[in-house]
Amino acid sequence: MTTNSDDLKRRLKELLITGLRLQDVAPAGIADDQAIFVEGLGLDSIDALELVVLIEEHFGIAIPDEEVGKKAFASINALADFIAAEQSRGA
Amino acid sequence: MAPSGSAPRVVVTGLGTVNALGSSVAEFAAALRAGTSAIAPVTLFDTEGFRARIAAQVRDDAAPDALPASLRRRLSRSDVFALRATAEALAESGIVDAVAPERVGIVLGGTTGGMLRAEECLRARLEGRSTRYLPDPIIGSPISVSADVVADVFDIRGPRLSLSTACSSSGNALGTALDWLRLGRVDAVVTGGTESLCRMTFAGFNALHALSLEPCRPFDRRRSGLSLGEGAAILVVESAAHAARRGARVHAELVGWGNSADAHHLTAPHPQGTGAILAMQRALANAGLRPDDVDYINAHGTGTPLNDAVEAAAIRAVFGDAAPRLAVSSTKGAVGHTLGAAGAIEALATILALRDGFVPPTVNLEEPEPEWALDLVPGRSRTATMRYALSNSYGFGGNNTSVVLGHA
Numbered sequence: 001m002t003t004n005s006d007d008l009k010r011r012l013k014e015l016l017i018t019g020l021r022l023q024d025v026a027p028a029g030i031a032d033d034q035a036i037f038v039e040g041l042g043l044d045s046i047d048a049l050e051l052v053v054l055i056e057e058h059f060g061i062a063i064p065d066e067e068v069g070k071k072a073f074a075s076i077n078a079l080a081d082f083i084a085a086e087q088s089r090g091a
Numbered sequence: 092m093a094p095s096g097s098a099p100r101v102v103v104t105g106l107g108t109v110n111a112l113g114s115s116v117a118e119f120a121a122a123l124r125a126g127t128s129a130i131a132p133v134t135l136f137d138t139e140g141f142r143a144r145i146a147a148q149v150r151d152d153a154a155p156d157a158l159p160a161s162l163r164r165r166l167s168r169s170d171v172f173a174l175r176a177t178a179e180a181l182a183e184s185g186i187v188d189a190v191a192p193e194r195v196g197i198v199l200g201g202t203t204g205g206m207l208r209a210e211e212c213l214r215a216r217l218e219g220r221s222t223r224y225l226p227d228p229i230i231g232s233p234i235s236v237s238a239d240v241v242a243d244v245f246d247i248r249g250p251r252l253s254l255s256t257a258c259s260s261s262g263n264a265l266g267t268a269l270d271w272l273r274l275g276r277v278d279a280v281v282t283g284g285t286e287s288l289c290r291m292t293f294a295g296f297n298a299l300h301a302l303s304l305e306p307c308r309p310f311d312r313r314r315s316g317l318s319l320g321e322g323a324a325i326l327v328v329e330s331a332a333h334a335a336r337r338g339a340r341v342h343a344e345l346v347g348w349g350n351s352a353d354a355h356h357l358t359a360p361h362p363q364g365t366g367a368i369l370a371m372q373r374a375l376a377n378a379g380l381r382p383d384d385v386d387y388i389n390a391h392g393t394g395t396p397l398n399d400a401v402e403a404a405a406i407r408a409v410f411g412d413a414a415p416r417l418a419v420s421s422t423k424g425a426v427g428h429t430l431g432a433a434g435a436i437e438a439l440a441t442i443l444a445l446r447d448g449f450v451p452p453t454v455n456l457e458e459p460e461p462e463w464a465l466d467l468v469p470g471r472s473r474t475a476t477m478r479y480a481l482s483n484s485y486g487f488g489g490n491n492t493s494v495v496l497g498h499a
Contacts, residue, residue: 021164042160046226053223 008080019054020047032076040075048073055079061086098273101346101499104339105184105327107176107283108439111147111320112426115179117251119426120443123451124472128425130306130318135207143302147320147427158244165231166240167205168287170384172432173237174244177281181245184327186279189337194461196249196277197242198267199325200260200284203433205232207289218253234431237285255431257486258391260284261324261348262434266348268328278333283435285323292430293319299358307428308455309393309421310403312465313413314339317393320427324435326442343442344497346380346479349373353489359397364405366491371409374481374493383413385495386477387450389441391485392421393428398485403463418475420468434484438494443483445498449477472476 013027016036020043034040037048051073052063061083064070072082106116110457111129113119122129129147138144154163154171164172178419181187209228215221220448230236235253240253251270261284268282294300296319303316328345349388351373353366360367375382391402398419407414422440429436449472457471482494 022160023164044159044161046165046230047161050226057222 005080005084008083012076012079015054016051017060020050030076034075034076036073036075055083059083093351100331100344101328102331102334102341103179103271103328103343103345103442104341105186105335105421106439106442107179107326108322108428108430109149109151109175110322110324110436111149111284114151116439116443118376120164120441123425123440123443124449126425126452126454128306128454129320130424130427133288133293136290138293139161141293141297142180142300143297143304143316145306146293146314146318147322148288149321162240165227166378167208167231167236167258168205168321169201169285169323170231170237170240172287172321173241173285173325175247176283176323176325176490177191177241178214178283180212180281185337185339186327186329187245190278191245194249194278195247195282196268196271197238197247198252198254198264198271198282199238199241199278200254200262200264200431200434201234201237201286202255202257202260203286203289203292204234204236206291207287208232210290221363233278238428241281247281256490257488258428258430258433259484259486259490259492260431262348262438262484262492262494263350263480265326265345265434265438266350266492269345269348272328272330279327279329281325281327283323284432286321286430288319288321301395303394305347305383306455307424308457309390309392309394309423310458310459311451311456312458314394314399317395317423317428320423320429321432322426322429322436323432324439326435326439341454341499342446343499345498346495346497347374347378348492348494349377350490350492353491355489358487359484361489362401364408366489367402368486370481370491370493371405371462371481374495378495380430380479380495384395385410385413385417385427385479385481387441387444387480388417388419389437389444389482390419390421390453392423392453394421394423401462402483402485403436403465404463407463415464415466417466418450418468419465420453422449422451422454424456434482434492434494437484438482438496441480441496445477445480445496448474448476
């Protein structure tokens with residue numbers, strides 16, 4: 001049984017892989033609580049900039065500053081929570 | 092003899108390469124000696140619609156492992172070649188543990204950098220495979236990026252330069268490295284060049300009718316153009332005294348260099364070869380040598396009708412009575428014309444010739460122009476003990492560089 005949250009997390013992992021052109025990484029290889037940047041997936045600040053654009057493009061949600069971005073991009077869990085919160089706020 | 096009594100002698104203590112003939116110096120040396128040609132149909136991109144469809148393409152093009160994911164993913168093909176060649180050169184030189192990072196310089200030549208990546212990003216967007224423009228072209232395509240990436244990965248913190256003077260780029264890089272060491276600005280230099288095939292150069296040379304439809308045949312009567320190539324060659328150079336103190340293996344001496352400009356035409360060499368003559372004369376003077384000290388010239392020898400005729404005449408003009416006993420060969424029929432990497436790859440071929448005692452052949456040369464009366468080493472390599480050799484690099488726009496190398 002999957003939940004909306006599981007669907008969202010899977011969608012986010014696929015977006016990370018295709019949007020940031022990650023080689024040799026499968027959605028199943030990204031843990032929900034794994035760090036996305038530096039350690040963990042090894043992404044850097046240029047990837048963060050790209051991820052901001054991807055989130056805006058795919059979810060219509062803006063990440064206004066580094067403060068918000070740091071929290072939202074901590075992990076797949078954090079990003080899914082951030083998007084769910086923004087979506088319910090907008091609804 | 093250096094030009095100034097106090098200038099130190101400079102030697103080459105590390106060698107590395109990736110090119111279409113081999114993924115290491117040992118593989119490259121074996122292929123050069125065997126007279127193999129790596130020129131074959133291009134598979135890197137679609138050549139449909141071009142007159143020429145061949146080049147000396149690197150097949151083993153994997154990025155090095157053990158790099159941060161973000162960096163590994165953004166590397167251009169030029170960066171990959173440079174990183175792998177540098178890894179080989181540094182590992183065998185042992186320089187990293189012997190010198191402070193701030194005392195190691197880097198100067199590389201190249202002409203198109205990450206152009207191939209930029210082309211792919213733009214095509215993906217224009218063909219609807221990507222929904223937006225990516226930052227990759229500005230991060231990865233400038234010619235300066237390969238030296239930046241190499242310096243970051245190998246912690247090289249001294250002076251850094253990226254030179255782009257068309258097909259003489261990495262000849263000028265080697266000369267600049269020599270100057271830095273003579274001036275005492277650094278203790279060691281990582282120098283050379285890197286170049287990747289891309290649509291821009293292929294389409295451009297094709298449009299100029301400069302590409303041969305068959306594998307290029309430098310100095311042949313039937314030569315009809317050049318064959319492009321790609322790859323990198325990296326040398327580690329340091330003063331002879333420094334190398335001796337740390338007990339380093341010396342492959343060759345970097346004895347001198349000279350360069351000049353034609354100020355004549357955007358693509359054609361000066362018909363009298365004035366720039367080529369001046370560069371060779373300056374290189375010999377800078378090395379403190381006379382023409383009859385030289386045993387071998389690794390020619391620019393592209394296989395275009397104009398270059399080879401002008402270069403042969405320039406060699407005759409500089410070497411005069413000494414010309415007939417010189418061996419003159421072009422390695423471009425084997426490894427292709429690697430543009431910004433050509434000066435470095437051909438200096439490496441020259442170093443291997445001096446070190447291992449053989450003259451690399453002019454692959455694909457069957458009928459030398461008889462009136463040049465030069466020993467152009469057609470087809471097969473031969474053994475020879477040589478003391479000094481010249482490596483010529485001539486670029487579009489009239490950029491001429493000659494580098495003098497000596498037996499260790």
